[in-house]
Amino acid sequence: MPTSPPLPSDSAPLTGFAAARAGAIACRSISASSFFFGLLYGAACAALGIATGLAALSSLLVFSGAVQFAMLPLVQDPLPAAAIAISSVLISTRLVLMGASIAPVMAPRPWPARLGALAVLTDGAWAATIAERRPVDRFAFFVGAGGSTLVLWVAGTTLGALLAALADPALLARLPFTGMLFLVLLLLMVTRAARLAVLPWLIAGAVSALAAQVVALEAAVLIAVAVGGGLAWWRGAAPAGGR
Amino acid sequence: MSPIDERFALAVALMAGAAYGCRLVGYLIGRVAGQSPAVRRVLDALPASAMAAVIGPALVGADLLELAAAAVTAGVFLVSGRFLASLSAGAAVLVLAPGLIA
Numbered sequence: 001m002p003t004s005p006p007l008p009s010d011s012a013p014l015t016g017f018a019a020a021r022a023g024a025i026a027c028r029s030i031s032a033s034s035f036f037f038g039l040l041y042g043a044a045c046a047a048l049g050i051a052t053g054l055a056a057l058s059s060l061l062v063f064s065g066a067v068q069f070a071m072l073p074l075v076q077d078p079l080p081a082a083a084i085a086i087s088s089v090l091i092s093t094r095l096v097l098m099g100a101s102i103a104p105v106m107a108p109r110p111w112p113a114r115l116g117a118l119a120v121l122t123d124g125a126w127a128a129t130i131a132e133r134r135p136v137d138r139f140a141f142f143v144g145a146g147g148s149t150l151v152l153w154v155a156g157t158t159l160g161a162l163l164a165a166l167a168d169p170a171l172l173a174r175l176p177f178t179g180m181l182f183l184v185l186l187l188l189m190v191t192r193a194a195r196l197a198v199l200p201w202l203i204a205g206a207v208s209a210l211a212a213q214v215v216a217l218e219a220a221v222l223i224a225v226a227v228g229g230g231l232a233w234w235r236g237a238a239p240a241g242g243r
Numbered sequence: 244m245s246p247i248d249e250r251f252a253l254a255v256a257l258m259a260g261a262a263y264g265c266r267l268v269g270y271l272i273g274r275v276a277g278q279s280p281a282v283r284r285v286l287d288a289l290p291a292s293a294m295a296a297v298i299g300p301a302l303v304g305a306d307l308l309e310l311a312a313a314a315v316t317a318g319v320f321l322v323s324g325r326f327l328a329s330l331s332a333g334a335a336v337l338v339l340a341p342g343l344i345a
Binding site for chain 1: 244245246247248250251252253254255257258259260261262263264265266267268269270271272273274288289290291292293294295296297298299300301302303305308309312313316317320321324326327329330331333334337338341
C-alpha cells in the first residue's frame with residue numbers, strides 16, 4: 001500500500017507541482033516495481049523480436065502491465081485480433097471500476113485535462129489517491145502518482161529491450177512466460193486486496209483450460225468469463241451462508 | 244517493419260484502445276450512475292475471471308520449469324504478501340534453474 005510522508009499540521013494545502021510531487025512520492029514503491037516489471041516486459045518483447053521503440057511505445061500507449069504481459073504470448077501468426085481485443089477489455093474491466101471511483105477527483109478540471117489524466121489511471125495511482133488524507137489538490141496528486149509510474153514503466157521497458165541484446169538467447173526464450181507469472185501475482189493480489197471469492201476465478205481458469213482444447217482461445221476466454229461472472233453473481237445473490 | 248512488428252503494432256492499437264476505453268467508460272459511469280453494489284460485484288469478479296481464463300490454458304501448455312516458476316511465485320506471495328519479491332523469485336527460477344540443472 002502506498003504511504004505518504006506526514007506534513008506539518010499547520011501547512012497549507014498542497015497544489016500544482018507540489019501536489020504532483022507528493023503523489024509521485026506516495027507512489028514510489030509501486031513506481032519502482034513498475035520499473036522492474038518494465039525491464040522484464042522489454043526483455044520479453046526483445047525475445048520475440050519486437051523492436052525496442054515499438055515495445056516502449058506499447059508501454060506508453062497501453063500502460064497496463066496485466067494486459068501487455070498477458071497479450072505477449074498471443075502475438076502469433078496469424079494474429080488472433082479478436083482474442084486480443086476481447087481479453088484486453090476483460091482484463092481491463094477493473095479500470096472501469098477505478099475510473100468510476102476516481103470521477104470526483106476529475107470533476108473540477110476541464111475536459112481535455114480529464115481525458116489526459118485518465119491515460120495514467122492504474123492500480124497504483126488509484127490506490128495512492130484514494131488513500132491520501134492530507135489537504136492536497138487531489139487531481140494533481142493523482143497525475144503525479146500515475147505520471148511518475150508511467151515514466152518508470154516506459155524507462156524500464158526501453159532499458160529491458162536494450163539490455164536483452166546482451167543476454168543469452170536461451171534465457172530470453174524463457175522471459176515471455178514472466179507475463180504469466182505477473183498475471184498470477186496480480187490475480188492473487190487483487191483477490192487478497194479486494195477480498196474476492198476464489199471459487200469463481202478458479203472455475204473460470206479450469207473452464208478456459210478445458211474449453212481451449214476444443215474451441216478457439218477467444219471462445220474459451222469468453223465462456224470462462226461468463227461462467228466466472230455468473231457464478232460470482234449467483235453467489236452474491238444467494239442468502240447469507242447459502243453458498 | 245518486420246512481420247512481428249506489424250502484428251505487434253496492431254496488437255498495441257487493440258490493447259491501447261481497450262485499456263483507455265475502459266478507463267473512459269468507468270469515468271463516465273462514475274459521473275452519471277454512481278456505484279451500485281450489484282455493478283461493483285460483477286466488476287470485481289470479471290477481471291479475476293478474465294485473468295484466470297488466460298492463465299488456465301497457458302499453465303496447461305507450460306513445461307515443468309514454467310510450472311515450478313509459477314508455483315514459487317504464488318507460494319512466495321501467499322507467504323510474504325510481497326509483490327516484487329514474489330515476481331523476482333519466480334523469474335529467478337525461470338532464468339537460473341536451467342543453468343543449475345545443466
